[in-house]
Amino acid sequence: MAEFKPQQKNSASKAISPKHFYDEESWKTPTSIQRAWFASGCTTLLISVAKSLIMISRRSTGLRSWIDPVVAAIVGYVLGDLGTGIYHWAIDNYGTARTPVFGSQIEGFLRHHDHPSAITKRHIATNLYVGAAGFTIAVLPMNIFCTNPNLLAFSAAFLGCGMFCQQLHAWSHTPKGKLPRLVVALQDSRVILQRAEHAAHHHPPFDSHYCIVSGVWNRFLDKYKIFWAMEMIFFFIFGVRPRSWSDFNSK
Template identity: 25%
Template sequence: MTDLISPDYHLALYALWVSLQVVAGLLIADFVSGVLHWMQDRYGGPKWPIVGPLVRATIRHHKKPRRMITRSFMQRNAPTFFISALFLAAFAALGWINVMTLTGVIVGAFANEFHNWSHRKPSENGPVITWFQDKGLIIAPLEHARHHRDGKNSHFCAVTGWMNAPLERVRFWRRLEALIRVFAKERPRRDPTVRRRPVFA
């Protein structure tokens, strides 16, 4: 029976399967970028060991978002390269190397670069990057701008931005923070760049 199915059909099924794995990898990279971004923005302190420099960088970035575009390629991306290498090592140890995990690791490694591009003007990005942003294939400036509004406590995903809407719809970050408050007795760090709203009697 399988002999009656054309090679083109098998090729189309294989291409579909690979495409689905690529999309899944992009979704995973976007989600993981959101989790790491959320942790960096909401917890820890500037004087903490190890994570302190990341917290300070977050506060500086929230004060002056476009400052990051003046940093070198390695200054922006070295942390995510290191994290992606850890993920790759874990996937290799578990025997989970496939199109999905490789897509997630490789694209996720450049999460800060996509973030960087979302703070640049089209004239600075050039036509190719701007086209990808306009088509929604990578995070666009308008989508990432949602994170920098108000409390800077939403829309954390910064690779494609695809995960932002569904996560915000189910109040994912708020619910996660509520669980941490209950079980770990920890509250999110107050961002010094966010003005406190006046409380009226």
């Protein structure tokens, strides 16, 4: 059976010194393309919300016409947290830096385990442009053709979580005193990912607390070993071990 080689993590860590990793200039000064994708994602999100509100107001026949899209947005937000957990689990445990499309993200997440606070040094456009590009490509056609405000509200919330999750992730690594008061209030109320909630992920073998929007799914997923079960299925079908099984620091 194929077996994951743990050297991949070590090579990613050795490829760059901690000082260089923290002082990476390209993180602090985004390129024009990164800025453009970030602006595009934010604009697409605003258009989606605005179109949904306009359609609701035109069709308004009472409170029910507003309740449905609000519920749809809440459901999208809750499922968005689950989606980031599944994606984070997959990136953390499978693939290499040479994996098509996802390779750079896999390498970045491996480095992040070694230097968790480095993410706080990144410019917001550098941190979010990949998610913003995906959001724009997925949602822009819906903004043009969709006439269902509930679907627009759901997609904006669900896919918007994917776009902004890395910033919520970065805030969970930022000292409380350096965060805006609104962000701290949202963390304390568990609307967005708390620092303590995500800190539980950063212990070898990095096999729990994967969700990075609000973390509301983490307790359920970890208690019932959902990801462990998925890893077992992958192992018995494909013979591939997740990285967390091969971590030399793990029990």
